[in-house]
Amino acid sequence: MARDPDDIDAVPLRHPWRWVIAVLLLLAFAGVAVSLWQNDNVNHPTINEFIFDRRILDGVVLTLVLTVVSMVVSTVLAVLLAVMRLSNNPVMNALSWLYVWAFRGTPLLIQIVFWGYLGLLYAQITLGIPFTDFSLFSVDTNTLIPAFVAGLLALTLNQAAYSAEIVRAGMLSVDEGQYEAAYSVGMSPTFTLFKVVLPQAMRVIIPPMGNETISMLKNTSLLSVIAVLEVYTVATQISSQNLRQVELLVVVSCWYLFLTSVLSIPQYYLERHYGRGNARTLPPTPLGRVWAVLRPTPRPTTPRADAP
């Protein structure tokens, strides 16, 4: 580029302290990493032995199943609770509030143990009409609700309380004019909810729900108290036999880190999907970026459709 004599030719500003701090931090990090790696109390072959152990892998699968099922079911419940909370019916309103109050106000650990011990509260579970002798069926509680189901119930019902507030916030973020526009073209309230309000609310709902999903993945480890065979329970069972507690904790930590990384991928694509129409042009996907480097063709720029 041609230099103009009027352009300033200056010495750029130097940042020596940035370099000093960066070097110090890297040294400290390397020190910690090396001391962990060379610690004689950690037996590396044990980690290698168990990281792909059959039992651990089964535990990983169960952890993932618990996370996905409880998140999906709790989200459906959450939408229901949020709609109840925003409805004009005072009974629905109060019940929704009560639900959130109860399930958010008690520790998850206690809820898990409670569902695990449900048999102590109700020996039999009966489906019938309340306050009458009529019953459709009756089963033993411990048969109907084994540990896995109890764990799933605890996680789902607790999560629904948190997600309900997230969904409600999302619905409140949608402009009042959207309801009016939907009603003015003859849409019913239900149609408006599913086609107009929720798709827009999703943009606000998804980032915190991604957070909740990652929380949920880690909270599944609490199910060890009712002996659900998810990955942490399996690891503690193994370490109670071989007394390699630290190694097995490293094994499960690696798996949790891997799973949380994997779970943030769908969040990225969901955000893109529900962000459509909001950003004027969406940034390319990671795959799209790789593609652009491999085949550098000039991107056609979409002109702003302003000109009449």
Add this chain to the structure above:
Amino acid sequence: MTDTRVTTAVPTASVSAPLLSARKVRKSFGGVEVLKGISLEVAAGQVMCLLGPSGSGKSTFLRCINHLERIDGGRISVDGELIGYAARHGRIFEMNRREVAKQRGGIGMVFQRFNLFPHMTALENITAAPIGVRGLAKPAALARGRELLDRVGLADLAQSYPAQLSGGQQQRVAIARALAMDPKLLLFDEPTSALDPELVGDVLDVMRALAADGMTMVVVTHEIGFARGAADEVVFMDGGVVVESGPPASVLDHPQNPRTKAFLDSVM
């Protein structure tokens, strides 16, 4: 004071009956009466412009016509059907949500802030209700949607999202969206107030074309020029009552009421 019951005499549709008829419509918000008995009629194919200072109740009255607001007294009927009420077995029942939704489908509305659905393309905005509410087949709805976009001069922007369109273009999509339900009556709530001055003309052109095609329209506006050129009748409202009404030439050029005169002096 507010008697919400209506008498059993239901006006029946006939050739001579007005398309829109409002009689003594009253509406209060929190004890403040904003409509104090509005009575007016619009014949099929006519354009009525509602003028008046802000807070005069024009927009509220417009929203009552398609039951976005529930009236406290009086009655509104469109094409012989009471708004919000249905006659069955000689008695009058308040409509349920489904019936209200169906009735609204026959009355189009265009808003000041456009209120397009931001997560849908221009074409999807137009076809959502015909497909989802009327059950029109998708190919037919898309063809009709494109035809409507062409009619408002936006044929090549079918796949654009509202955020990619200028205000004037968004408002024209909103008009096409209202037209897609084949309404008997179109309501405009200050359709050009939120637009940059240079974009107002395109929207007004579309509205003039609709008026020329015989669409029945009620337009709340501050565009005196539009009212003069396109309206069959101009109604001046202030303080929740109709102060003066008549053909544009008489109301706009020879206002009789001092309040009308003062308002027109301030906007022209």
